[in-house]
Amino acid sequence: MSSPAEIHTAAGSEAGRARPLGPDAVERAVILQLLEVPQPRGMRPAQLRAQLADIPAEAISTAVLALKRASLLHVQRGALFASPAARHLDRLDLIAV
Numbered sequence: 001m002s003s004p005a006e007i008h009t010a011a012g013s014e015a016g017r018a019r020p021l022g023p024d025a026v027e028r029a030v031i032l033q034l035l036e037v038p039q040p041r042g043m044r045p046a047q048l049r050a051q052l053a054d055i056p057a058e059a060i061s062t063a064v065l066a067l068k069r070a071s072l073l074h075v076q077r078g079a080l081f082a083s084p085a086a087r088h089l090d091r092l093d094l095i096a097v
Contacts, residue, residue: 026055026063031072034082035090042079 021029033051037043045064049057064080067073072086082090089095 021055021059023059023062023066026059027067029055030060030063031067031082031086032095034073034080035086035095037082039081039087042076042081044079048080 029052030048033048034043043051048064049060052060064073068075072083074081074083086095
């Protein structure tokens with residue numbers, strides 16, 4: 001998987017500075033990160049923010065809410081999980097970077 005920094009840089013740059021990530025790119029970074037975590041374990045929000053440290057916390061929170069509304073992410077006992085549907089699409093190799 002590409003790191004958030006690689007995704008950020010891939011978004012383009014002017015004068016050597018990367019452009020900020022758009023909402024779709026942040027959602028993609030969040031779901032890809034969650035897909036790397038074994039399903040029974042999940043990931044705490046603080047761990048997600050640490051893994052995506054180059055993305056503003058507010059953008060991550062917005063992405064988590066959007067993914068939850070789209071049923072691609074769920075929260076259980078304070079941990080974040082990729083949904084079964086997201087995991088199935090990943091197994092079918094329909095989610096790739």
